[in-house]
Amino acid sequence: MDAEEYIAAVRAGAIDPYGRSADELQESLDAYDRDWTERLMALTDEQLDEVVAGRMPLPALPGPIESEHAARFRAEFEFVGRARALQAQRARLEAAERELLAARFARLADEPGVFDTNLRETASNLAVELRLSDRTMERRMIAAARTVTELPLTHDAHRAGRINSGHLRTIEQATETLRLDSNVQPDERARVEQELVAIAETVTPGQLRSRARRIVDRALSEPLQQRHDRARETRELFLQDEGDGMAFLGVRCIAVAAKAAYNRATDAARRKPKDDPRTFDQYRADVVLDLLTRGEVPDDTNGVHGVNGITATVALTIPATSLLRERGGDGAGQELFPALLDDEILVDVDTVRMLAAETVTWERLFLHPVTGVPVTVDTYRPNRAMRRWLRARDGRCRWPGCNNPVYRADVDHTHDWAAGGVTTIGNLAHLCRRHHTMKHATAWTVQQLQDGVLEFTSPLGVVLRSEPEPQGPAFTDTDDVIWGTIACTQPSLPNAPPLVDVPF
Structure with a gap:
């Protein structure tokens, strides 16, 4: 056929x-x-x-009556889809404007006259039409030209709607020093940009910012130690008038010291009495001022705070391998490691029995045999060592898109304690108070997979994964190290030991 x-x-x-x-x-x-x-x-x-007669079409049959829940779900689904489409449309328009400004900026170089004068004239013409200052338009044209030429992958991803404007600005800011570093090869800059764009497609701008710092830092030609030594010289204490009888007191200092001071003030503020009318931030600010002016923290109405209402708990720590051994009358199966009392003091079993003879509440704690990480406890609240480990693993609130640090978060049972969940590292994760409440009060569901990976399912059925961010050091292949260059110079910390040859 x-x-x-x-x-x-x-x-x-x-x-x-x-x-x-x-x-x-x-x-x-x-x-x-x-x-x-x-x-x-x-x-x-x-x-x-x-x-x-052809005056009306044959009408469709009325559909089934939609339930209230189904109608709400459909409306929410349409709302989210519409918002996403508008964001993609906005990204395309912003990218088109950026390309327009960049192209005009490039043509200025071929026009007769002084380039700077031509740029200012063009910027002033555009500023009149857009009702902006000419300086603002000049900065926009320069920024657009740099983004299009120096960050082409980022520009393309934004135009395609794979990243939003917040991601774009974060990458622009994070790579500023990298793009100005003449010792970094173009291929290395392109590799960093590609890595940042790939991350930006899966995280929020806030989460991208913290990871971008580490990625860019590894690519810079000047080591962090030397940059830190130079920046450390800018330490200062400054005072700024805020009006209305208020002022801003600030300290520019080493990040580690600032973090330690901030955490100390935060820990002190957590002891705020419930009947104290001050907010948490107000109380914490008063803690800092009292420490600086009087050398003490704000006191509660009962005198020395942090003492009243404390109940002792005896914790008997047992290595997890003991569960796998047979117990015999000849002492087989007994652990070589002593018991641990309250996570701090090593004691023998007989002493533990004596100390705990009159204890009402017992808390079992099983440790991983290699890492020493607590695995499970019988109580609702996790052990202090478990909290330390979870803080190191999570680093922030684990809710998708949230970047609140762990000290602002609660330790949540992924499978609720009230529903039979256990206090184990495989069932615990940090959620800030907002998202902790949302998890229990809305249709969001969470389950914890292996290696601390959390799988969130939204009320619309969207599945999102939250993986712990690696907090440890980054290693470089020795083949990539150029020995004897600026990257391997004498450290300049006070009293630092000299560099010596190592046998590896």
Whole structure:
């Protein structure tokens, strides 16, 4: 059968161009017949006359009555989809504007006259139309040209809607020093940009910012130690008038010291009495001022705070391998490691029995045999060592898109304690108070997979994964190290030991 014969057979209805069988075609025709019959039977005589006269189309059958829950779900789904489409449209428009400004900036170099003067004139013309200052438009043109030429992958990803404006600005800011570093090769800059764009497609701008710092830092030609030594010389204490009888007191100092001071003030503020009318931030600010002016923290109404209402708990720590050994009368299966009392003091079992003779509450704690990480406890609240480990693992609130640090987060049972969940590192994760409440009060669901990976399912059925971010050091292949260059110079810390040759 040639092409013309095939077309004629299709038109005659002898062949289905979609490859359906005769039975399938018959079922389809029967379904159409039933639909038309039902729609005609639902018409009134007046409506039927209108349809026959061609003055109105045959109306569709009314659909099933939608439940309130289904209607809310559909409306939410349409709302989210519309918002996403608008964001993609906005990204395309912003990218088109950036390309327009960059192209005009590039053409200025070929025009007669002084480049800077031409740029200012063009910026002023545009500023009049957009009702902005000419300086603002000049900065926008320069920034657009740099982004299009120096960050082409980022620009393309934004134009395609894979990243938003926040991601774009974060990458621009994070790579500023890298793009100005003349000792970094173009291939290395492109590699860093590619890595940042890939991350930006899966995280929020805030989460990207913290990871971008580490990635860019490893690519810079000047080591962090030397940059830190230079920046450390800018330490200062400054005072700024804020008006209304208020002032801003700031300290520019080493990050580790600032973090330690901030955490100390935060820990002190957590002891705020419940009846204290001050907010947490107000109380914490008063803690800092009292420490600086009087050398003490704000006191509660009972005198020395942090003492009253403390109940001692005896924790008997047992290595997890003891569960796998047979117990015998000859002492087989006994652990070589002593018991641990309250996570701090090593004691023998007899002493533990004596100290715990009158203890009402017991807390079992099983440790990983290699890492020493607590595995499970019987109580609702995790052990202090478990909290330390979880803080190191999570680093922040684990909710998708949240970047709140762990000291602002609660330790949550992924599988609720009230529903039979256990206090184990495989069932615990940090959630800030906002998202902790949301997990329990909304239709969001969470389950914890292996290696601390959390799988969130939104009320609309979208599945998101939250993986712990690596907090440890980054290693470089020794083949990539250029010995004897600026990257391997004498450290300049006070009293630092000299560099010595190592046998590896």
